[in-house]
Each structure stands twice: as structure tokens, then as C-alpha cells.
Amino acid sequence: MRGDRDKGHDKKKRRGPPRRKVCPFCADKNARIDYKNPAAIKRLVTERGKIVPRRISGVCAKHQREVALAVKRARHIALMPYASTGAAA
Template sequence: MIMNDNKMKQCHFCLANAKEIDYKDIESLKLFLDGHARIIKHKKSAVCSRHQRKLSTAIKRARFMALLPFVQG
């Protein structure tokens, strides 16, 4: 979910009124990873700082549980 610079940026999770970000929801977490399986910065992904912290925690948990790769090459 990469936003262009000319569009107005709004948090995807705030708009969806999401309380928690589930580490088992792999398809939504993959939207916030780049081609090398690195976490996209909040300026590119248009996620607020609160949800960026929760998102990075969920991605790290999914990596530890072997649901997401650490690196992709």
C-alpha cells in the first residue's frame, strides 16, 4: 500500500477503525513490505506513528513464527 507524494495521506488502519493488527493476517502485512521483505517506512506507506509501531511489531512476530520471510532475494 504505497502512496504517491501528490495524494493526501491518511492512515489505512485509522480509516478502517482497526483496534489491533493481527500478525496472522499475512496478506495485509505483505502490503507493507518492499521487494526485499523490509518494512516500508511510515512516510511511504501513509500509516500513522501509532499504527506503524503496531504494524512493525506484528511483522516481527510473523517473521519469528515463520509466516513471513526475514529476507527475500
């Protein structure tokens, strides 16, 4: 069993370990996550207005929770879209 698994692993071409992403909000202590400033959290949503998962954005769990809350608040007061076709914005 173990031999098989090792074989499968060897077949994969991996060039070194994946780069560890650093949470932008942990790196910059001054960066605030604020629903009132949609420009700052714009890069954490897709063009369609979806919240980017943290496995992609690299945001840590703690800050991702804050981001999600901020985006949802911003959506409620129409500062950010719930959904957009991409072409409109």
C-alpha cells in the same frame, strides 16, 4: 539571507502541496493489525521483506508501531520472510 532563501524556493516547481496520505488503519477502524494474518500486512513490506517506512506508506506513528511488531512476530514464526531475494517469492 531571507531573500536568498525565498529565491531558491521560487525556482522549485511545485504543483500545489503534496497530497496528504491517510493512515489506512485510522481510516478503517475494523482493520486489525495481526501477525497471524500476513496477507493483510503484506503490502506494508517491500518485495524483499523490509518494512515500508511510514513516510512512504502514510501509516500513522501509532499504527506503524503495531505494524512493525506484527511483522517481527510473523517473521519469528516463519509466516513472513526476514529477507528474500524477490525472485524466490
